[in-house]
Amino acid sequence: MNKSFRLIVCIAFLLPLLTGCWDRQELNELGIMLGLGVDKDGDLIKVSAQVVVPNEVSSKSGGGNGTPVTLYEASAPTLFEAIQKLTETSPRRIFMAHIRVLVFGEEYARKEGIYDVMEALMREPTARPDYYVMVARNTTASKVLDVLTPLENIPAEKLFNSLDVSAKTWSPTTTVTGDQLIEYMLTPGIQPVITGVEVVGNLARSGSKDNIGTIKSPARLNSTGLSIFKKDKLVGWLTEDESKGYNYIRDNVVSTVSHMPCRKGGNVTFKALRTKTQRKAKVINDQPVIHIKLKNVSSIGAVECGIRIGSMKTLKELEKDSEERLIDLMEKSVNSVRRKFHIDIFGFGQEVYHADPKFFKKIEKDWDQYFENLDVKYEANVQIKRVGTLDDSFKEDLKE
Template sequence: MKTSLRLISCFLVVLPLLTGCWDRQELNQLGIMLGLGIDKEGDKIKVSAQVVVPSEISSKSGGGRGTPVTQYQATADSMLEAIQKLTETSPRRIFMSHVRILVFGEEYAREEGIYDVMEALMREPTVRPDYYVMVARKTQASNVLDLLTPLENIPAEKLFNSLDVSAKIWSPTTTVTGDELMDTMLSPGIQPVITGVEIIGNRSKSGEKSNIESIEVSARLNTTGLSVFKKDKLIGWLTEEESKGFNYVKGNVKTTVGHVDCPKTEGTVTMKTLRTSTDRKVKFTRGEPVMNLKVKNVSSIGSVECKFQIGSMTAIRELEKLSEERLVELMKNSVNSVRRKFHVDIFGFGQEIYQSNPKYFKKVEGNWDQHFEDLEVKYEANSQIRRVGTLDDSFQNELKE
């Protein structure tokens, strides 16, 4: 009798753990979405889903006859309603766990704001927040996701990888994930910045397979500049130079390439940044905050396009000084331009002040944008040239007439 009771007790304990695959989802019943586009259509929201075509990317099925992705669109009052509505045209349920890129159309970002969409995605348990966010410049997000690209079969993967690489080796762009963007929108003393993407070339052929069947494609995607937001609405764009300065101020630059004018002669010297870092500190003078920025830059000489002798320490020091002046100029021009054109703190100076002196920031938080315009900012750069390449002096002086 006791043995029977023990067995029954064991079964009662174990049975709740043996629930099986109650929430399983078969792959052949899912449409895996990698790219999500958000556009404005009248007073409603238009959702564009870039979905993988499994038979076209599978080597076993002999794929390659058609396009590797397809796009489904739906319009509704909210994003999640539109995604559910996609099943009117899609034979499979849209699966959102593998979204790699979220693209907002410029019109939607300007007029509607992006907060509602971001909150819905953060609230949805099936969506991972590590996707990159971009803004489609001068076009709709659906057009960006409709463009077939070479090298990467899946356009969403192309956008993700291109932005990831560009942010690491080219300073005018930066990556922003869903959770980072949400954190920025909710944090005091900082406004969001998102990299833009535009279509270059013949847009009418962007969705055709012929776009990737020639060496020179008819249309291509290009990551370009940074978009500036106030709260959750787009208010403008930074130029390439301003975007560079922004990333130096924020400490986002990893490696890049830039140039300085040759001393005492025409031409330029190109330098490759090996590593860089930005030290940001707030000091209070007579009760007012002063923002101190110091960039440390280690670089090598990439090319010398002038008659300048670099085979001496004096010449190296001269180039280092020019590099320091150039870095300070980039940062100062970016900060002053944002103050003049947009009047919002995208650099996070307010955030630094909040962390340094919360009591002071609480007093000025209500009109921080006005205080940002009057904030004193000091710039400093330290540049070191560690390598001159495999040559010392340029051969330009030895060229025959």
């Protein structure tokens, strides 16, 4: 009897704790947002939400004649007011847990700064910070999210996958997630850098099915260059070569393809197989010095000049020339940023802090001035491990 009584009492105490799925949300009541755009609308924030149309992407329904996504827009004084205001036009509550890309319009990033939006999204428990952040170059985020794309039905998914693949195979681009961006903005000794995206072609047809109904789409989304921020405001853009130099210094290059002029004319194409960059700082007589050491393993992709690839002497010459080219890329990127923007995007300040925290604390407020005259030493080591399936080129053996 006592055992039964105790069991009943335990159950009575436990029942109120078993509340079930108190916060459940039915899928047919939610609008799944995959792309979020932020623009300036006078004194307001304009939000663009790229939302999936379930019937058009469902394999069971077979899809219809409409587009796989739709775009809702609203403006308000703050981000979440604008997102909530989307329900004026959306029949479903916007669900933010699956955001793939966050796109800032260039005007908004320059004039308003992006910190308030990033902090609001970090506070929101339903928004995971693993989305990629991008800047709409020479256009608005709304126009970027209003482009239908081939191969990937959902444009936000295309932007995410395209940037992810490009960052791993093409050195001028890089990925930045929401939590990484917040870290860059708050960490002393480094300023944020974000990849840009632009709309190329005929904007008038970008949001209709005409854009994916031809072999060559009238309007396309292209990743283009790296945008530089000072604190949370956009201040400018890097060129393609400057972006390459930045990514080599930051150890962001996984694999890429590049060419180099031959000594007697023509070009040799290299495929980077592995790249590793180390940055170290020393403080000598109250003056910081940065040492950059890059190791690169490459293969020969193509030979468009009359050189003997099978010769060890030729390979050594190519390795030496490639080392000089990589050093030149990094050096020009650093010098250009110093001359045009006067801020440290390379994280040299972080390296100084790691080497001598007390010294960096003393100069932290004046770090940008130290960066202007910072002594940076470059070293590159290139090894050519493969020459492809051919040795010497047979171009000179072609018959008349």
